[in-house]
Amino acid sequence: MRPMAQPQTMSKSDYVKLRGRFTPSNPKIIFVLESPPASGLYFYNPDGKTSEPLFKAIMKDVLEIAPESKEVGLAEFAARGYLLIDATYKPVNDLDDREADAIIASDFPELVEDLGNHAGPESGIVLVKANVFALLASKLQDTGFNVLNKGISIPFPGTGNQRKFRTAVRAVLGLTV
Numbered sequence: 001m002r003p004m005a006q007p008q009t010m011s012k013s014d015y016v017k018l019r020g021r022f023t024p025s026n027p028k029i030i031f032v033l034e035s036p037p038a039s040g041l042y043f044y045n046p047d048g049k050t051s052e053p054l055f056k057a058i059m060k061d062v063l064e065i066a067p068e069s070k071e072v073g074l075a076e077f078a079a080r081g082y083l084l085i086d087a088t089y090k091p092v093n094d095l096d097d098r099e100a101d102a103i104i105a106s107d108f109p110e111l112v113e114d115l116g117n118h119a120g121p122e123s124g125i126v127l128v129k130a131n132v133f134a135l136l137a138s139k140l141q142d143t144g145f146n147v148l149n150k151g152i153s154i155p156f157p158g159t160g161n162q163r164k165f166r167t168a169v170r171a172v173l174g175l176t177v
Contacts, residue, residue: 010036012089012110018044019084022074027118028081029148029173031058031126032111032136033156034104038091043084046071057157058084061166062173083118087111087132097131104135111136112143124148126172128165129156148172 015036022044033054036042041052048070050056059065059073063080067073077084088107092100119125125140125147127133133153141147149172157165170176 010042015042015044015086015089018042018046021046022078023083023118024078024081026081026120027083027123029083029124029126030115030119031082031084031128032115032132032140033084033086033128034100034132035086035088035090035092038094044074046074053158053162054156057162057165058082061157061169062175085111085114085118087136101131101135104132108136108139112140115140115145119145122146126154126169128154128169 033043041048041054043052043054043058046069048055050059050067050070050073052070055070055073058077059067062082063073063076065073065076067076087104088111090103090107092103095103115125123146125145127136127140127147127149130153133149137147137149149168152168152172154168154172155161155164
């Protein structure tokens with residue numbers, strides 16, 4: 001049995017470059033997630049598969065579409081005014097919670113700068129994942145951002161949380177469940 005190839009390490013600028021093609025000029029909703037995954041299955045990689053958990057959940061539960069490719073889905077995501085930004089661009093999902101949270105907290109100024117470059121006065125911020133919500137909701141509100149999930153923690157849509165993700169994200173966005 002051959003060992004699995006490790007994903008190529010990418011820099012923040014690599015991630016931002018992938019995201020750039022699908023960045024709306026005036027996002028109405030900005031999802032903030034934890035980080036790109038250590039697996040390399042980055043949301044904004046148009047060469048990925050439509051079956052990737054986060055991509056599939058966003059397409060199904062937010063856009064209500066089943067795109068033929070990630071390229072098509074990402075273009076539609078942007079066309080509808082949605083953007084996804086990571087709290088840190090250092091993959092932290094394979095780290096213990098304390099270490100992951102410390103990295104997210106230390107990268108908060110970069111997140112604020114990134115959001116400031118994209119969020120307009122009407123942009124809503126949606127925080128996804130319990131630790132992201134706990135660490136960032138108050139701090140982002142105190143910094144002047146419009147965090148939409150007031151008291152609603154949205155789980156990451158993987159490992160059995162797909163239904164909870166759907167219910168929570170649709171409630172925060174005011175969509176019918």
